Amino acid sequence: MMTRVSLKDIAQEIGVSNATVSLVLNGKEKEGRVSKELAERIRKKAVAMNYHPNAMARALRMGSSNTIGLIVTDSSNQFFAKLAFRIEEYADSLGYSVIVANSNENDAKMERMIQELKNRQVDGFIIIPTENGQGSINNLVNSKVPVVLLDRYFEEINTHHVLIDNFKTSRSATEFLINQGCKRIGLIIYKSELPHMQERRNGFAEALKRNGMYVPAFIKEINYQTIEENIQKAIDDLLTRIDPVDGILFASNSIAIHSLKYLMKRNINIPSDMKVIGFDENDAFDLSREPIPFVQQPIAEMGKLSVDLIIKQIEKEALNPTHIELLADLQNLPN
Amino acid sequence: MMTRVSLKDIAQEIGVSNATVSLVLNGKEKEGRVSKELAERIRKKAVAMNYHPNAMARALRMGSSNTIGLIVTDSSNQFFAKLAFRIEEYADSLGYSVIVANSNENDAKMERMIQELKNRQVDGFIIIPTENGQGSINNLVNSKVPVVLLDRYFEEINTHHVLIDNFKTSRSATEFLINQGCKRIGLIIYKSELPHMQERRNGFAEALKRNGMYVPAFIKEINYQTIEENIQKAIDDLLTRIDPVDGILFASNSIAIHSLKYLMKRNINIPSDMKVIGFDENDAFDLSREPIPFVQQPIAEMGKLSVDLIIKQIEKEALNPTHIELLADLQNLPN
DNA sequence: CTGAAAGCGCTTACAG
DNA sequence: CTGAAAGCGCTTACAG
Numbered sequence: 052m053m054t055r056v057s058l059k060d061i062a063q064e065i066g067v068s069n070a071t072v073s074l075v076l077n078g079k080e081k082e083g084r085v086s087k088e089l090a091e092r093i094r095k096k097a098v099a100m101n102y103h104p105n106a107m108a109r110a111l112r113m114g115s116s117n118t119i120g121l122i123v124t125d126s127s128n129q130f131f132a133k134l135a136f137r138i139e140e141y142a143d144s145l146g147y148s149v150i151v152a153n154s155n156e157n158d159a160k161m162e163r164m165i166q167e168l169k170n171r172q173v174d175g176f177i178i179i180p181t182e183n184g185q186g187s188i189n190n191l192v193n194s195k196v197p198v199v200l201l202d203r204y205f206e207e208i209n210t211h212h213v214l215i216d217n218f219k220t221s222r223s224a225t226e227f228l229i230n231q232g233c234k235r236i237g238l239i240i241y242k243s244e245l246p247h248m249q250e251r252r253n254g255f256a257e258a259l260k261r262n263g264m265y266v267p268a269f270i271k272e273i274n275y276q277t278i279e280e281n282i283q284k285a286i287d288d289l290l291t292r293i294d295p296v297d298g299i300l301f302a303s304n305s306i307a308i309h310s311l312k313y314l315m316k317r318n319i320n321i322p323s324d325m326k327v328i329g330f331d332e333n334d335a336f337d338l339s340r341e342p343i344p345f346v347q348q349p350i351a352e353m354g355k356l357s358v359d360l361i362i363k364q365i366e367k368e369a370l371n372p373t374h375i376e377l378l379a380d381l382q383n384l385p386n
Numbered sequence: 387m388m389t390r391v392s393l394k395d396i397a398q399e400i401g402v403s404n405a406t407v408s409l410v411l412n413g414k415e416k417e418g419r420v421s422k423e424l425a426e427r428i429r430k431k432a433v434a435m436n437y438h439p440n441a442m443a444r445a446l447r448m449g450s451s452n453t454i455g456l457i458v459t460d461s462s463n464q465f466f467a468k469l470a471f472r473i474e475e476y477a478d479s480l481g482y483s484v485i486v487a488n489s490n491e492n493d494a495k496m497e498r499m500i501q502e503l504k505n506r507q508v509d510g511f512i513i514i515p516t517e518n519g520q521g522s523i524n525n526l527v528n529s530k531v532p533v534v535l536l537d538r539y540f541e542e543i544n545t546h547h548v549l550i551d552n553f554k555t556s557r558s559a560t561e562f563l564i565n566q567g568c569k570r571i572g573l574i575i576y577k578s579e580l581p582h583m584q585e586r587r588n589g590f591a592e593a594l595k596r597n598g599m600y601v602p603a604f605i606k607e608i609n610y611q612t613i614e615e616n617i618q619k620a621i622d623d624l625l626t627r628i629d630p631v632d633g634i635l636f637a638s639n640s641i642a643i644h645s646l647k648y649l650m651k652r653n654i655n656i657p658s659d660m661k662v663i664g665f666d667e668n669d670a671f672d673l674s675r676e677p678i679p680f681v682q683q684p685i686a687e688m689g690k691l692s693v694d695l696i697i698k699q700i701e702k703e704a705l706n707p708t709h710i711e712l713l714a715d716l717q718n719l720p721n
Numbered sequence: 722c723t724g725a726a727a728g729c730g731c732t733t734a735c736a737g
Numbered sequence: 738c739t740g741a742a743a744g745c746g747c748t749t750a751c752a753g
Binding site: 067068069070071074085086089108110111112113114 | 739747
Binding site for chain 3: 055057058059069070073074077079104105107108109110111112113
């Protein structure tokens with residue numbers, strides 16, 4: 052690797068001290084009261100020598116790196132991929148870099164990634180926490196590290212979070228199915244204690260109870276690790292009861308994709324045989340036989356708000372834990 | 387933020403020098419000839435004090451950061467998202483972190499991202515280069531920075547690259563359409579000088595020429611920035627000629643998605659009215675009326691090979707530029 | 722067997 | 738108006 056140009060190189064070329072060069076290049080010539088003319092010479096020289104500051108040296112000295120650590124559960128999932136993309140884009144516009152890490156929905160890996168990003172001196176974390184990641188998040192919050200939870204949160208941890216109103220959203224998605232004429236509506240959802248999942252479940256139940264249509268057996272809980280087989284079993288069950296369901300709410304993007312594949316395999320026609328609605332956008336929803344209705348989370352806004360919240364904390368604005376719950380739209384509804 | 391425990395803190399607690407602690411914690415006690423017993427005490431203390439090395443300080447001192455910079459054109463595209471995921475996963479298993487940046491197919495942004503990652507002292511780059519990014523890549527290669535180009539390359543730059551054999555793959559995708567009975571086959575492809583695109587184009591042309599079916603007017607070139615309208619125009623054109631096409635090859639993931647949406651909007655039935663095949667996997671291909679055939683690039687292998695190549699360079703194994711061209715499979719073919 | 726010292730590339734009080 | 742010095746947290750020759 053070509054040896055890089057350092058501050059010192061410029062200082063030597065011009066014949067001044069490192070300090071003077073540093074001051075000028077950081078726009079602090081006023082404070083250093085460097086003469087305009089000298090400042091100009093230094094700037095010219097820096098450009099001519101193709102100088103670029105060593106971000107690590109600066110971070111080490113300053114104790115902050117202008118970097119945000121983002122931990123998602125699976126960056127290859129379209130929903131999180133888009134979220135990460137927006138976060139990167141917006142943070143970049145504010146002069147912050149983002150390092151993305153994956154937890155794979157694994158608590159131990161999330162913990163490890165937090166540690167690794169800490170070692171890299173990130174200034175704060177935006178995290179989509181894992182099911183039992185409460186302890187790790189709690190440690191972070193207690194040690195005063197800036198944190199924003201995204202998409203999910205924990206009841207007991209009072210920190211900043213940005214997500215949609217899952218209860219209301221799930222309720223209105225369910226009401227959509229009711230309005231479509233469904234009489235027996237199923238839910239396929241992750242078995243999870245995370246409140247955002249509970250709220251999706253509760254919103255679903257609420258809509259059905261209001262309409263006297265609530266049947267607990269129509270709720271199928273599945274595991275992330277064995278998603279494919281669990282979904283097949285769940286759908287088989289929902290279809291082969293004496294009172295088979297005529298509508299299903301899918302509580303996540305991946306659940307929707309796997310379920311739709313299996314419904315297709317079983318030759319269930321959507322929407323004539325079965326009406327459905329899913330969470331989170333996916334190219335696939337626009338391309339199936341009929342467009343699949345889905346809950347569209349405001350991804351760009353969620354990204355922007357979480358970046359704003361993390362930067363406010365980093366820049367030490369006193370900030371009470373802010374809980375942001377946005378509204379989500381239903382898309383691809385039949386006319 | 388809680389003040390972190392440093393090497394020095396451990397040294398003071400135990401009453402030895404920083405050097406001794408550093409040696410032990412890096413497993414170099416043999417070289418330092420530290421007594422077994424002392425080494426053990428130091429290790430215990432480090433754990434007890436919850437010590438974690440400051441990666442930036444180490445990187446500054448060592449001149450390398452154990453970090454790979456990955457520049458993709460769009461991390462929200464499913465193909466690149468999966469590639470990035472695999473790269474991160476495999477690099478992590480080898481003790482390297484990955485910082486992902488997006489160029490948005492924009493040469494200037496790619497250049498800026500390269501500089502930013504350089505400032506962060508990444509040890510090497512895996513890059514999916516932009517159309518006219520040749521200059522930036524060339525500078526990198528000339529300055530002996532470890533580089534691997536992924537998915538694309540430049541004729542004139544003799545550096546490492548990992549991609550599929552686009553000519554052969556495109557040719558066999560086209561042959562698939564021919565075997566399906568198509569007589570007039572169109573291609574929708576990016577207007578691009580990048581050789582991987584040219585090869586997809588040439589492979590397409592070759593298959594048709596061999597079968598006496600080559601019609602230049604059936605090749606539609608579109609721009610990435612105006613993809614949606616260009617595709618609509620291209621498809622309108624292919625459909626409304628006196629000799630409308632009965633098959634189309636989509637030369638990229640995004641092209642396939644947009645095209646399929648528009649074909650659906652125009653009520654073209656696939657595959658009865660029109661047979662198609664696309665590049666790169668997408669959930670949508672499994673969920674359309676009939677599964678959409680597509681070229682499946684060996685994503686995990688491409689990721690792994692590019693990581694191996696970049697690490698070999700970083701670790702200074704003398705290495706002639708390695709050009710890897712993998713074979714890609716066709717998926718979702720009708721039985 | 723172990724310590725003292727230098728240095729990676731910065732920034733920032735301090736002194737003049 | 739500007740320089741000398743200290744220090745961020747490490748690692749590594751060097752000296753003993």
